[in-house]
Amino acid sequence: MKAVNVGEPAINKPIVIAAMQDMGNVGSIAIDFINKSMETRIFRFIDIPFPNYVVDKGGYIDYERERWEYRHGSDGNIIVFGGGVGQPQTNQELYDLCQDVIGVAKQYSAQLVYTLGAFHTTRDYGKCPKALVTATTQELAEQLQRLGFEPTPGSSLITGFNGLILGLAKESGLQGIGLYAEINDPEVPQFRSAKSLLVALEKLTYQKFRGMEELDEMASRVERETGN
Secondary structure, eight states, X not given: OEEEEOOOOOOOSOEEEEEOOXXXXXXXXXXXXXXXXXXXXXEEEEEOOOOSSOEXXXXXXXXXXXXXXXXXXXXXXXXXXXXXXXXXXXXXXXXXXXXXHHHHHHHTTOOXXXXXXXXXXXXXXXXXXXXXXXXXXXXXXXXXXXXXXXXXXXXXXXXXXXXXXXXXXXXXXXXXXEEEXXXXXTTSOOHHHHHHHHHHHHHHHOOOOTTTHHHHHHHHHHHHHHTO
């Protein structure tokens, strides 16, 4: 993996929202939607040797290299990282990537790192999955509960980028909040779950993500195709 800078944006003390593809594609759906809604601009990317395959479309192949992008909002108060396809393939790559994100956060004096992901549940939530929260300190967790946010239940492991980034944020002295939306099928894109994360994120960050009805439409399309 190689980091490439493509600009020097005017950013100071932003919030950082960082997430990657996970169960139900929840993290990547949310990040890609934020970038589209806010018309963010790229200023850095991670060049990666991925994918390690081509797609045969029946007599001809399709191949497009993936990269993971850092983007910023026009007002300079938000950095968005991730989305797209895939996660690092080794533990070392995962640690290196998380450290790079934390390094960028500290470079621009960010005070808070958000990550987004999925929480697999057997609860029948219909069309209204909940967004659950966890935080890097007990004090921050209690503050979130006072604001009406429901914590993740019990003790569990949060693997991959969307978990480790919180650990390295805490280790680096940054506050971090993880938002994890309920999903019931990890193999199907979960657009309603991604929307529940964005609704929660709006309340926490005072940002506004336009056009979220598009996620409802995508969810309905998936439900028709899968018969759910």
